[in-house]
Amino acid sequence: MGLEDRESMRILRDALDPALGSEDVIRDFHTRWFGLDLSARDLFPPDMTKQREVFGHALLWLCDELIAQRAEEPVSFLAQLGRDHRKYGVTQEHYASLQKALLDTLRSHLALRWDRRLGEAVNDVVELVVGVMSGAADAETAPPFYDGTVLEHLRPARDVSVIRLRLDHALPYLPGQYVPVQVPQWPRRWRYLSPAIPSDPNGYIEFHVRSVPGGMVSTAIVGEARPGDRWRLSNPHGAMHVDRDDGDVLMVAGSTGLAPLRTLIMDLARFGENPRVHLFFGARYPCELYDLRTLWEIASTNPWLSVTPVSELNTDPPWAVDYPSVAPPRGLHVRQTGRLPEVVTRYGSWSDRQILICGKPAMVQATKAALVAKGAPAERIRHDPLAS
Template structure:
């Protein structure tokens, strides 16, 4: 901190405490600087300090008779691993502090799940190259998605070093050359595949976008319209990885509600999910002029246009309407389309915020039928005044989406496309299969 010469008054004209006594002591540090100077921060700022130094009081139990791949899986699933690994990563490379969100728990738990699957699948393959190649292909696909992080080879190296150090620390004296060799080999194969996947993709890893309009049709939904710096060529029904300033380091998958276009116009629908890592701060904080980062499109919800056309059943819950509306808008480009019956559901009638747009689309598209559904028959008093919903061909039904859909039959002859929350997806898929819908006819993106 600075110790420049000061008079008895600061730039605002206010006297320092005790200024009259300090007029002649021009080089004395202000009180706040003296307090900070007395605090020893070296143990916390010294980057040489190893957060994994010293043995654990209770190392993880290791079954020395088990295959080493499964031992590594068990160590990864120790409840202490995510926190210890996060600290090891922060120590391994300063860049990891920016790459991971403040609460890295959810991201690292996803890593544990993916790594555990890779280890178990490789062990159960028993040398079968076809099954092992499935793991390598998965890593390549993941690497293509990780292009958005712009990782360098040194990041992969230091990530592996932090992983090894954490697992060794957890195992304690049970760590041996067998586990070290197995982990080194497995990580080298997976890391190489990740980098291969990232290198196979063309185009920019990231594209900037500016928020140009924000609509709030309900108390907990924001419709965000952006213009990207360069056009992002995504297919209708895909989702994009999105990084926003409202929760640093947190990437979120959002589905555009309009098709890709040369003007770079993109629209996302975001609902404030209680306990969500990003959605709450996004819905409450987004404003015109904000800068977002968009990355590689993923997923593939699509309408099968193979002739003869097979009719389509679409089921959207809440903001799950976004990718299905994008599919419908894309269908408008074609002269001939299969019939589409779209069930659009929410908890309260007033939450069917996109119904006016869907009704307008159906008015000029004889192949499109809209069926609104709400779990409750009326809006709660605290929701405030609600606009009257537009009329559709079918009257709004009351109940869950799966009940409303299966009330009409099994839809066994339709291509079924579902979008919504994880709970809604599970309930709808299970209910439809129980009602007789062939599972292979149902398409949805896993969250």
């Protein structure tokens, strides 16, 4: 029976449900794994809270999918996970110790209900996880990571950095995708960043980073990144794109959420004819609309692009006196004041548009909700995952 034994699969699923107290199972699993294989501990950051949460959720989702007899998505998810984990230096030996630790943990936590059938189901799930992940990692021929050197660190606003690097080898990615990044200030703390230019055959790449209050990696990048730093990037993810045959486009960017949309716009600029693209670029203060000059330059030679700057507040803060003015020459729409969801929907429902939203999770959710409330079809709205 194994994976087909729904009753046993439900017992396993419940043991992995955080709502039913699965934290102990996941914590115990990591303790056993690191006890069996000390080198596995070095793959992870010191604080394991996030890793535990992500691993627990992934296992729970996997069980739910298998119970619903959907195997295709879980298998491609696990394969992707296996390919991604190469960047941490995960080896086949790590998979062997992980398999033993996970099996031992589940057998011990399910001891009271353990029988031959449950044993088979648990064994099959663990084998599926380990087999697909390690098989996909083994079969992958692309490099696990791409190292590069910081060439330039610009600070167009207090909380925003533009970082330009040259990679030792070009990283292929599609416009609108994002990549995992590790910086020397925080080894083993990978974060997703979205390249702000299309993939370059000579390895040049640019990121726009906003420091979030209390954020570990973003504040270190904005405060400390310097030319010569060696960054490590890994393979791209994401499917945010513009369909050139699917009508006009609305883009909404909050702060450095501009990066992937700017890449898409730069990519579109290769073509003579495009759907009309209207971009709302928002920030808290006018001085934080850090990239208006580039947008102005693209819009001035590409009549399909129009840009509306939006700031929540109408005046700049006192610290802005130390920063260069970001206002571009006349040519863009007049700057609007207000929050993005309200300003964007003031112009209508945009229901005939393909809609791309990018920025901090709360802004993305609020803008999407406001657009849907006005009549935009939810299935026409695209955004990246809201958490990493």
